[in-house]
Amino acid sequence: MQQGFPHLHVASACSPHYGVTMPVALVAQGAAAGSDFLALTNTDGLYDAVKHVRACPSAGIRPGPGADLAVHDDEHRPLGRVTVLARAGHGRGYAALCRAVSSAHQTGRMPSIDRRQLATWAEGHTLTVLLCPLSDVPLAVERRDSLDATAALGAWLRVMPIGSVTLEVACHLAPTGQRGSVAAATRMLGLSEDTGTTAILSNAVRYGEPEDAATADLADATRLLRALAQLTEPQANGQAWLKDSVHMRRVARMVVDAGARNPGALDLLFRTTQELADRCALDPAEDLGLGTPRMPEASIIDVVGDPVAELWRRALAPSSARHRRPLRRHHPHRRRPTELAHKMETVEHLAFAAYFLTVARVTYLIRGMGVRVQARGSGVGSALKYALRTSSVEPIENGLIWERFLSPERQTLPDIDLLTSSSPGATTSTAKCSRLSAPTASRSCR
Structure with missing residues (x-):
């Protein structure tokens, strides 16, 4: 059996015009790859989170419910999107995640959560916020604007509770200059080293198998209203699949060798990824109360x-x-x-x-x-x-x-x-x- 990898950023077909594979199928594919943890972080909500949590135990996988949310600052300027994961602990993390999703939907037609409101829900070590490829920090890194990236990260660290912000290093082996390139991931890792901010490895999953990339292209064309021949963003190739640990280690080795200064950067990246997965692995009964009806106050x-x-x-x-x-x-x-x-x-x-x-x-x-x-x-x-x-x-x-x-x-x-x-x-x-x-x-x- 292949060695699994704890994926912390995974979109399913419940993310309209973005994800491809149904949650239950992702769980089966993760189990086949030897994974013992799998997050589900759909766009703007907890869509099919319960089905995901129910399917995981029988497959020998620990579930990690989350959500991909748009964020804005005090002046309602967009800060891109972040991945919000609930931490385990007597249901407090999942409750905070539900509140964050609800807050995002109270702003109007396009869901977005105020960063300070997100910080409120993250108090008490309840949530982890991943600065994923579409958030303001990685986008500045992608533009090679190190000053803007450092300033944007500093703003997050000042507002959010200590230990709640994590940098997501994602690489889809895209050509240099495009989103998901090795160079951009290497600079993201360098930002982690320079600022002392924890970083984890991710593949920003959109589908379970490599052959599903063509379906993701169709989803992009529908969402962006562009012809397939004109698509260059956000998917430059077909690498956003549910990779096992062997494939993820190869990617990480390329990222680390391209510029990391810490000789133990590769092992550290895998260790921090596993540690975060352990903190975000929820117990269906204890954290979500599955099987026990909860009455309103x-x-x-x-x-x-x-x-x-x-x-x-x-x-x-x-x-x-x-x-x-x-x-x-x-x-x-x-x-x-x-x-x-x-x-x-x-x-x-x-x-x-x-x-x-x-x-x-x-x-x-x-x-x-x-x-x-x-x-x-x-x-x-x-x-x-x-x-x-x-x-x-x-x-x-x-x-x-x-x-x-x-x-x-x-x-x-x-x-x-x-x-x-x-x-x-x-x-x-x-x-x-x-x-x-x-x-x-x-x-x-x-």
Whole structure:
């Protein structure tokens, strides 16, 4: 078996018009290459992070969830893109990563996070920020502007918590003068030596196998709206694949031999890469809470006291009763109270009360904005959702009761899908994150 390499910067097909390979396939390819760690750092979000984390253990790989985010400074000047990785430690790192992603999506149509806000979330050794090839520091290095590169790095080190910033040395063996060249990677390594800033080795992965490079070219052409014959950036060749340790060592040797002054630079580069992978390897149960439903805090949804009692109160409130269309005295389906009590017993047994109250709170918030909202899917067959006005469809009269949606045998939260008018969708999503508070709400898709 080939010796694996801990890749810390990996985009999957969930990065639109950029990545190529699906996350589960990347895990399989990493395992075939002997890797014991694999990050997933998709553009602007934690897209398919959970699938990645679930797939890794069975393949003998430790997962490293992350995200590729745009950053701006205090004056809203763009600083390029960085790779943000969560550190292991009782879920604090993953929580900080979720908050960073949410913060990036609160700035407007194009996601970007303020550097000082990113520094806030990185406090307490929760996050590592990789200055990757598209951030301001490597771009200055690429231009051979050493003064600008040093100044830009200094600004990062002044703002970010100590130990949270790492330089990413990536080389795609591109021709000199183009992004991903040996010369640019060598200068990046030299900047690390000159400033004493930790550097790691990366291949800025976009696809699993070398033959997938052609698909990446098509993705670039679509994103940049250029003909294939006119493409020179960002991919000058087909080297951005999931390489094993042997291939990565060959690349690193070329980078080091081209100009490193430290005689042990090669071993140091591999050692710092492995050490960072160890710090960013998350435990699915301990760090992400997989298999254990997490309920929203009662205070966030304006609940004082026992969530179960509050759920009963709202479900039986007069306003909820007025919302429900009254049944005829001898209606054959006159079993709503019994059905509601049965569902409430199930919710109490599963300790899901805060979850249903949160969905109801989101629904009221959307309606308060004058936006139409309606539940869809199996959740429409819930008498409890109808009682809470989360759904406007009476499930008993329409024969829609579906036990699969909520039963005592469930181990995970039931999916509750809400449809809103298309035009104000982004507005309602931003309002939900704002109202439910940045420390507790995360936008995982858009």
